[in-house]
Amino acid sequence: MSLSPPHPQxxxxxxxxxxxRLGMWVFLATELMxxxxxxxxxxxxxxxxxxxxAAASRHTNVVAGTLNTLVLxxxxxxxxxxxxxxxxxxxxxxxxxxxxxxxxxxxxxAIKAWEYAGDWREGLLPGAGFRLAGATGGTELFYWxxxxxxxxxxxxxxxxMLLLAVFAVxxxxxxxxALGNAVEVAGLYWHFVDVVWVFLYPLLYLVGRHx
Amino acid sequence: MNASATRRxxxxxxxxxxxxxAATTSSAWLDLGWGNTALNLGIACAKAALIGxxxxxxxxxxxxxxxxxxxxxxLLGVMGGLxxxxxxxx
Numbered sequence: 001m002s003l004s005p006p007h008p009q010x011x012x013x014x015x016x017x018x019x020x021r022l023g024m025w026v027f028l029a030t031e032l033m034x035x036x037x038x039x040x041x042x043x044x045x046x047x048x049x050x051x052x053x054a055a056a057s058r059h060t061n062v063v064a065g066t067l068n069t070l071v072l073x074x075x076x077x078x079x080x081x082x083x084x085x086x087x088x089x090x091x092x093x094x095x096x097x098x099x100x101x102x103x104x105x106x107x108x109x110a111i112k113a114w115e116y117a118g119d120w121r122e123g124l125l126p127g128a129g130f131r132l133a134g135a136t137g138g139t140e141l142f143y144w145x146x147x148x149x150x151x152x153x154x155x156x157x158x159x160x161m162l163l164l165a166v167f168a169v170x171x172x173x174x175x176x177x178a179l180g181n182a183v184e185v186a187g188l189y190w191h192f193v194d195v196v197w198v199f200l201y202p203l204l205y206l207v208g209r210h211x
Numbered sequence: 212m213n214a215s216a217t218r219r220x221x222x223x224x225x226x227x228x229x230x231x232x233a234a235t236t237s238s239a240w241l242d243l244g245w246g247n248t249a250l251n252l253g254i255a256c257a258k259a260a261l262i263g264x265x266x267x268x269x270x271x272x273x274x275x276x277x278x279x280x281x282x283x284x285x286l287l288g289v290m291g292g293l294x295x296x297x298x299x300x301x
Binding site: 018021022025026028029030032033036037039040043044047048062066069070073074076077079080081084088187188191192194195198199201202203206207209210 | 214217218221222224225228229232235236239240241242247248251252254255258259262263265266267272273275276279280282283284286287290291294295297298299
């Protein structure tokens with residue numbers, strides 16, 4: 001555990017470390033409330049239009065979804081190793097982990113862009129151009145949720161990548177000990193974005209595959 | 212836990228996550244009815260727990276952090292439950 005000198009409002013470095021972590025967890029709780037209504041909407045749609053959701057989910061690109069899950073799980077390992085390195089005051093190891101995770105985030109976005117392009121060509125974007133064979137209201141609702149949920153997730157991922165890249169650059173100029181708390185909570189944010197995807201993946205890509 | 216043990220635990224957690232991903236993906240092609248959804252969500256919860264414990268260090272978390280996390284999950288459950296109460300009782 002690396003504990004740099006605390007800011008004046010904290011009694012000790014340990015108290016500051018606890019406050020910083022609690023602050024990030026409370027923020028993540030509000031983020032859960034941000035994603036929550038979309039999951040709630042999905043739950044209702046799935047109950048009301050079970051067959052349409054299964055038919056719509058069969059048209060998602062399961063190869064891209066699975067590959068992206070693997071990419072994100074691996075990026076989380078990189079971030080965990082980076083946080084551990086920074087806490088050992090190993091700035092080089094920390095930078096390496098953060099850059100690896102940032103590059104994996106870029107790979108995720110590239111795969112997602114390729115996937116969105118395919119969805120666009122197939123006419124899966126809800127609206128006047130929506131043309132899935134045998135489409136009912138339920139299939140269009142599924143794709144509305146698909147784009148809203150993956151889009152909001154991609155936005156969070158982009159913010160996470162910027163955070164990781166900023167700290168990777170800062171680790172060059174500042175000692176690892178001074179950045180321990182910051183890198184740790186940036187890591188918490190990254191893992192949260194990973195957990196959101198862990199739930200999105202089966203709900204969007206794996207429904208009705210056997211049909 | 213010393214540094215190399217923490218690293219090893221992280222890599223083991225990643226291996227378990229990849230194994231769970233393989234399990235959830237391959238199970239999608241078996242027809243288990245609503246069992247598919249239950250299995251998929253069960254595996255997703257197991258993955259989230261692995262990430263929470265080994266990458267986010269929830270085991271070392273203070274009481275305040277645990278309370279913030281549990282309160283968020285509980286409120287999400289209340290919202291989801293009330294939302295479902297509507298569509299399931301129509």
